[in-house]
Amino acid sequence: MKKFSIYFLLMLIAGIAITQNKKTLKEQAKNQTKPYHFFEDPKTCEGCHVEKFKRWNVSQHSKAFTGDFFQKQFYDLVLASESFAPEVANVKEGCIGCHAPSAFLAGELVPPRTTKMDNFWNKGNGDKSMADRGVFCDFCHTISHFKNKPPFNHDYVSSATEAIDTKFGDLEFPWSPHHKTATSEIYEDPQMCSSCHNELNPYNVWVKHTFSEYENSVFPDQGIICQTCHMQPMGGKPAKMGIVRPVNSDHWWGGGFKEFVEGAARVELKLASDEFSMGTKVDFSVDVQAVATGHKFPTGSVEERDVWLRLSLIDNNGKELLHIPVPENPNDPNDKYFITSNEKVAYPSHSKLSEPFERDALPEGDRLYHSAFLDSEGNFTYAQWFCVEEIENRLNPLEIRNEKYSFTVPSNLPDEIYLQAKLNYRRMPDSFADFLEIDRRPVIQVAKDVRRLRIN
Ligand code: HEC
Ligand code: HEC
Ligand code: HEC
Numbered sequence: 001m002k003k004f005s006i007y008f009l010l011m012l013i014a015g016i017a018i019t020q021n022k023k024t025l026k027e028q029a030k031n032q033t034k035p036y037h038f039f040e041d042p043k044t045c046e047g048c049h050v051e052k053f054k055r056w057n058v059s060q061h062s063k064a065f066t067g068d069f070f071q072k073q074f075y076d077l078v079l080a081s082e083s084f085a086p087e088v089a090n091v092k093e094g095c096i097g098c099h100a101p102s103a104f105l106a107g108e109l110v111p112p113r114t115t116k117m118d119n120f121w122n123k124g125n126g127d128k129s130m131a132d133r134g135v136f137c138d139f140c141h142t143i144s145h146f147k148n149k150p151p152f153n154h155d156y157v158s159s160a161t162e163a164i165d166t167k168f169g170d171l172e173f174p175w176s177p178h179h180k181t182a183t184s185e186i187y188e189d190p191q192m193c194s195s196c197h198n199e200l201n202p203y204n205v206w207v208k209h210t211f212s213e214y215e216n217s218v219f220p221d222q223g224i225i226c227q228t229c230h231m232q233p234m235g236g237k238p239a240k241m242g243i244v245r246p247v248n249s250d251h252w253w254g255g256g257f258k259e260f261v262e263g264a265a266r267v268e269l270k271l272a273s274d275e276f277s278m279g280t281k282v283d284f285s286v287d288v289q290a291v292a293t294g295h296k297f298p299t300g301s302v303e304e305r306d307v308w309l310r311l312s313l314i315d316n317n318g319k320e321l322l323h324i325p326v327p328e329n330p331n332d333p334n335d336k337y338f339i340t341s342n343e344k345v346a347y348p349s350h351s352k353l354s355e356p357f358e359r360d361a362l363p364e365g366d367r368l369y370h371s372a373f374l375d376s377e378g379n380f381t382y383a384q385w386f387c388v389e390e391i392e393n394r395l396n397p398l399e400i401r402n403e404k405y406s407f408t409v410p411s412n413l414p415d416e417i418y419l420q421a422k423l424n425y426r427r428m429p430d431s432f433a434d435f436l437e438i439d440r441r442p443v444i445q446v447a448k449d450v451r452r453l454r455i456n
């Protein structure tokens with residue numbers, strides 16, 4: 001699956017290469033109250049849609065409520081901050097609207113904390129009901145339409161009722177013994193994803209704009225949508241007793257994990273010569289290009305996700321002999337947000353409500369592709385609901401970013417030395433994971449380029 005995914009995306013891309021009024025959330029909830037039992041549990045669908053269930057069950061959609069990160073952030077930080085300012089008084093409604101849509105529709109905006117806390121590395125068994133179902137089968141397949149165009153902030157309208165509802169989808173002439181089916185265009189429309197993947201926060205800042213980033217890319221014109229990349233064909237049948245279909249779409253929605261991140265961008269060292277003498281100053285540059293993403297890289301929870309570029313001289317065992325830091329740009333006041341730093345300046349909540357910890361928890365001095373969220377005091381925060389300004393330098397899809405570096409060739413180097421450029425990704429800084437007391441997220445290598453140097 002792993003190689004297959006990126007290969008598929010690269011082929012796809014190579015082939016083509018070349019303010020509305022915010023309706024109040026309360027109003028929405030009032031319009032459509034649907035008790036939990038209006039929705040069938042995912043285990044019910046598993047009986048016939050075995051593969052779909054298996055994949056969904058290991059996806060982030062199935063962990064949207066039970067995920068360790070969400071649980072800690074929602075109960076410990078969000079609820080504790082609602083009395084801080086009128087703007088954030090009802091912010092929990094948004095979290096639940098996207099992360100536990102059936103709880104939102106049931107009007108339960110503070111569901112009980114889950115006893116099934118899980119994460120990508122610690123997978124649950126999918127036996128879920130009520131809020132812990134996260135973003136689940138029957139919720140997605142009974143959506144009628146969205147209120148905005150493009151949709152944002154969980155503006156879905158559900159058609160679920162007390163009965164076993166008609167399931168909407170994109171199959172031609174399906175027949176199911178369990179439920180009625182109906183064709184709906186929304187499942188072949190990337191706007192379906194926009195409803196939750198475009199988020200406007202209480203301070204009117206777009207804290208998630210994956211859909212808008214996609215809209216501004218070359219992909220819509222090529223007919224490539226979110227589903228093309230994130231719900232790839234996986235062979236087999238959509239339902240056990242159904243027929244073999246031309247497309248049986250994967251329901252894993254891989255994103256910020258090894259399978260999708262490895263190879264999502266490429267790096268290329270650019271240097272005029274590879275022969276140098278000791279003590280000379282070497283100028284060179286690196287091209288960095290996101291080659292497999294349909295949006296910026298990184299995207300989504302951009303306040304947490306880090307992509308960074310490390311330059312070094314290494315020996316033939318890969319041991320780092322010299323770290324080559326990215327030069328600072330004194331003319332850019334925002335430069336500090338784009339160079340890894342362990343200064344204790346990052347707040348888990350509003351800076352008036354919390355104590356700062358190390359910002360990146362990474363080796364310092366590397367180019368960082370990232371979004372910095374600032375709160376109303378101008379401080380760096382990981383609390384997207386307090387963000388009043390986003391400062392970012394993320395990679396646009398297919399854009400080539402050229403980074404300039406220099407170093408002086410040190411003396412007493414071994415015979416064989418190499419210049420290495422390595423691009424890495426991590427879902428969140430260790431300092432933040434430690435603060436929340438959840439598992440640290442692994443570092444994933446996105447891409448690497450190495451050049452042998454000859455030193456006289
Ligand atoms: C985030 C919303 C979402 C969730 C959750 C979801 N689906 Fe889907 N499903 C879709 C979309 C979108 C498509 C159409 C994909 C395409 O054809 O590109 C689809 C397609 C299908 C199809 C039609 C066959 C196909 O592959 O196109 C079936 C059957 C299906 N889903 C069943 C399920 C089951 C069972 C679950 C839970 C285990 C589930 N879905 C969870 C959005 C969702
Ligand atoms: C008893 C078996 C069975 C159960 C249980 C079942 N389905 Fe299905 N479903 C089917 C069959 C069979 C098809 C048609 C497959 C085909 O024609 O290829 C189907 C088709 C679908 C489609 C495609 C509809 C379309 O028009 O494209 C969706 C979506 C779907 N099911 C969702 C669900 C969801 C959600 C659940 C759980 C709440 C569920 N199903 C439970 C058997 C079942
Ligand atoms: C009802 C809201 C909702 C809809 C609709 C929705 N998503 Fe999501 N999606 C989420 C939430 C919430 C998460 C994050 C879950 C978590 O990690 O806590 C998520 C996570 C993801 C991820 C995983 C990101 C990662 O690395 O953790 C991908 C990929 C994704 N969605 C793609 C899609 C696509 C493609 C569609 C449209 C077919 C879609 N989503 C529709 C709410 C939604």
Ligand code: HEC
Pocket residue numbers: 009013190193194197210211212214219224225226227228229230254255256257260261264292293294295296297298299300301305
């Ligand atoms: C051309 C293929 C392609 C298209 C189109 C595409 N994506 Fe992605 N997406 C990727 C790849 C590759 C990654 C992994 C690298 C990354 O994290 O950005 C990814 C990552 C993600 C992530 C996880 C980001 C993170 O680090 O947490 C989310 C969420 C996501 N995509 C949602 C979407 C949505 C929503 C759309 C449509 C608006 C979409 N994608 C369109 C290829 C694509």
Ligand code: HEC
Pocket residue numbers: 067069070073074078091092094095096097098099152153154195196197198199200208255256299300301302385427
């Ligand atoms: C408009 C929909 C929306 C709203 C509102 C929203 N989220 Fe999310 N959230 C998402 C999506 C989509 C993702 C996946 C992005 C990605 O993985 O890159 C996500 C990702 C996350 C993650 C990262 C999970 C992980 O495993 O890395 C956490 C934690 C989270 N949200 C918490 C919250 C909290 C707390 C709130 C309320 C203040 C909130 N969200 C409001 C849609 C939303």
